[in-house]
Structures are given as C-alpha cells and as structure tokens.
Amino acid sequence: MEDRIYELAAGYCEGRLSKRELRELEALLRTDGRARRIFTEIRQMDRHAKACAFPRDHERAWKRIEGRLAGNRIRGRRMRLAAAAASAACVALAILLLVPKFRDGGAPQARSIPPAENKAMLRLGDGRTIQLSEGISPDSLDNLLACKAPAVDAPCTITVARGGKYAFTLPDGSRVWLNSDSQISFPSDFSGAERAVQIRGEAFLEVAHDAQHPFIVDAGGGRIRVLGTRFNVSAYPEEGHVVTTLVEGSVEFRAPGGRAVLSPGEQSLWNRRDERFETRKVDIALYTSWVEGVFEFESMPMRQIALQLARWYDVEITFDRDAEYLGEYLFTGVTDRNANLEDILSKIAETTRMDFDVRGRTIVIHSK
Amino acid sequence: MGNALNDKDREISVLLGTGDPACMRVIFEAWYRPMCLCAMRYLPSVQDAEDVVQSVLLSFWNNRRGREFTGSVRAYLFAAVVKSSLKALRNKAGRYFVDLEMQLAENSDPAADENAGIYETMRLRLEACIAGLPGNQRMALVYIVFRSMPYRDVAREMGVSVNTVKTHYARALARLREIMDIAPEHP
DSSP states (O other): OTHHHHHHHHHHHHTOOOHHHHHHHHHHHHHOHHHHHHHHHHHHHHHHHHHHHOOOOHHHHHHHHHHTSTTOOEEEEOOOOEEOOOOTTTTOOOBEEOOOEEEESSSOOOOSSOOOEEEEEEEOTTSOEEEEETTSOGGGHHHHHHHHOOSOOSOEEEEEOTTEEEEEEOTTSOEEEEOSSEEEEEOSSOOSSSEEEEEEEEEEEEOOOOTTSOEEEEETTEEEEESSOEEEEEEOTTSSEEEEEEEESOEEEEETTEEEEEOTTEEEEEETTTOOEEEEEOOTHHHHGGGGTEEEEEEEEHHHHHHHHHHHHTOEEEEOGGGGGGGGOEEEEEEETTSOHHHHHHHHHHHSSEEEEEETTEEEEEEO | OHHHHHHHHHHHHHHHHHTOTHHHHHHHHHHHHHHHHHHHTTOSSHHHHHHHHHHHHHHHHHHHTTSOOOSOHHHHHHHHHHHHHHHHHHHTTTTSOHHHHHHHHHHSOTHHHHOHHHHHHHHHHHHHHHTTSOHHHHHHHIIIIISOOOHHHHHHHHTSOHHHHHHHHHHHHHHHHHHHTOOSSOO
C-alpha cells in the first residue's frame, strides 16, 4: 500500500517505531528504490523543519534544568509567545517561538506595563455606580444586585475599561467573562419572557439553560439567540466584524443581511459594513483561550494583535509610517496574558523584523 | 560576534569560579538553542536532543563549579553535545538507522547552529511554503513541528486516526521539499 512508506517515515521521525516496524521499514528501503527516495526526503525535510521551528517552550526546559541544579535561586517566568510572521506579498504563515524571560527570584522586575486587572464598574438602573474589583468576589455580584438594585426598569451595566477584565454571574445564573474595553447591559431581574442583554466589545458567555426564557444578546448590530450554551462574541466598534464562536449547544445569529445557525466549533463573521455573512469551522481555542488567561493567535494580522494588546495593557500601539506593511504580517502564537507587555514586545523584537519603541503608554512599531 | 563570545566565556568562567548558579542562566540563554540544534543534527526526536543538551549542561555544572574554566566554555560544551548525541543515537539503534542519521548529520553544516540568521531566513521561507500546502497537511505539520505535539494528540485535535496524521505529515514534508527545492541537506 502506497501510504505505508509515508506512515512508517512519519513514525520514524517521531522516534516511535516499534522494532517490528523498523524492520519493516528497513526491508522496504532495501527493496524499493522509490520508497528509499521518499523516505530520505521526508527525513531530511523533517530535520530541516524541526530545526527551523526550534526553539519552542524553553521555559519548561529551563524549569527542568533549574529543578536539578543544587543551590539555585533562579526562577524562570512563564512567558511563551509563539508568533508567526509572513510577508505581505505572499500570504504566508510563520511561527516564531519566544524564549522565556529569566529573572532573579529575589527582586521582582519593575512592572511598568502590567497586564489587565480584575476591575469593572457596575452602574445600576438608577444611575448609582459601584466599583468592582478583586475586593468584591465576582460571584457575589448577584447578591449585590439583589440588595441594591432599585425598583426601576432601567438596565444595569457593567463596564470593563482598557487594561481590565471581569468575570461574574448574571442573576439568571449565566456566567459572563468580559474582556478589556467591553461592556454588558442587562435587566436587574430577568423576569421577562426573554433574557435580553447588550454587549459591546468581547465576552464569553456560559448561558444557564432555560428553554422557557431564551437568552438574547444584542451585539454590534447583530442579535444572538440561545437557549443554553457556551459561546464567545466579539463586537468591538473599531473592528469591522461581529464574530460569534460557538463552543457548545446551538445559537442563532441574526443581523441585517441574513442569519446563521451555528453548531459547536463553528463561527459566524458578520461584516458590519457590507452586511456580509460568513460561517466557518474554527479552532475554538483561538477565540476563547483569553478566558483562561492566554493570548492565542493563528494567522492573525499584526494589526489585529496590536489592537488586542492595546486593550489588554491599556496602551496605544501604532505603526511607524514606513512600517505600515507590518500590520499585514500574519502571526500564530500563544502567550500568557499575565506577562508584562515589555516581556512580550522584547521577545517579538528578538525574533522578528519588528522593533518596538515604548514611550510611556505609547508604542510605535517599526521595522528593523 | 567572536568578541561577544569571548566575553561570554569570561563571564561564565568567573561565575563558575564563584559557584554562582546565575552561571547556568547565562549559558542557557546564550547557547541552549544552538546546542539543541547541534544535537538535533544527530537525533531525530527534538525531545531526545533536548534531553542530551540538558544532561550536558547539568553535568557541566556539577563537575565544574567552584573552579574557573580555562579555555572556551562554548567549544567545550558543543564538543560535549556532539559526543553525547552520538552516544544517545547509538543507544537508540532500535529506533533509528544510526548510519543514515550520522551520514545526514555529517552532510549538514554545523556552523549553521550558531548562526541564528541562517535559520531565521530558512524559517521564513519554510513558513511561506507551508501556506501553500493543502489544509490537512498544513495543519498536521504546524501541530507537529511548530507546536511539538505528539501524533496522538494531533489525531485527537484533527479528529482523524494516528495513521492519517502520519500520512498527512509525511506527505506535507515530501510536498514541502518539492516546493522549497532543497538541495540534499542545507547548502
């Protein structure tokens, strides 16, 4: 069977062939010239690709070494960013892995631009505002609402500024994770026929199941209707799309121009400007990992990554006039959202053609 | 470049003499990657290569700390990596074709390991070419090569069998080689 040489070659490259398979491969290579050629080429390319892709996850390697060093006080810090850059001319995929940042365990490094913190502002229906922070357990929000919500019909609003994040539970038991620069409005009691909320920015929702009271999300001019499900919606005014990503259950997204019913693993993109719909299968982790404290990008233009970083760290990121083209670079990568911005930027700079000029809270990207 | 390395050697030698564990950090940051690339010339599995490098680093620290090092730390470490890699390859004779691997290793350019720029250029080219692969092949390759995922996990991620992953990966490599038009081993 023709695929056999491919299977064996790939198994060999992973170093996981059994003795029997290795003998089978050996016999094949001895008797079949074509198989021999294919195998050698695959093995060469495997080495080449792995060498190009290395380094990866040095942090773990360092941890292993560190753990076995006697009397060592050095601590590695979790910081991993894999980024892939591609030229604007050919739509290419590129991946870089960033080496971990090291520092002495004793003196913590100055955190000039720290990551987003748990903070939000709750505005009650009567206009009163309450600052929410780590002091208030996000889960106690419904208690807070129950005690303080006035008997007015106006909705409550929770706003997370740039450089913030917040997770809490709505009065109906649905759980909400709000990303930086995002807002949700909701009735203080979900007593109506529908549970209707409005979202600006990005949120991940775990909607409590209640078939009698559909959960409706208005976001960026589109409307998502759900029964009980987990999904992510991103509707930043400065981004042209409303992006709905379904993890579990089923949702219907309606907007001028059409509707889409999503199955788990599917995503709808609605272009606000031309009202075009697109539904596609995606790696949901890419769109939901932010909830778990991870930035995950795949083939994402640098311009969009800059937007995300800007919101999370509450900074301005712009491209130098001669480096506008870098905005089209496609990156693929993963990094800890708890890293300082400088850590991320310096590692990107080390491994790409990009350089970052940090002045206060303004960052200019230029090419090296 | 040469001076920088000499400075690095001196810095490490002093730290080593005082038994300062920061020494290992300096070595790790300076040479971990090139040392791994060097080991990867002999060992097909990246994990095996990293194991070798880590053992070399640890035994260097355990045997040499407390005394200043005379000579080039860098040269010493790289020679140790080559020696250990060959030994590891022979120990794994049941999994690999030792002769073939040694032949491939000898045909590749050791200087490339220490010249990040070479890999940088090759990587950009590789990445550009990856974009041209069929979806399944590209996905398998990205997971395996760039995310270092075991085939088993890739299979789960892609919802296909392990054998299918192997076929995707191997075909991706064969196709890539064609697209990239690579001469036998790195030029």
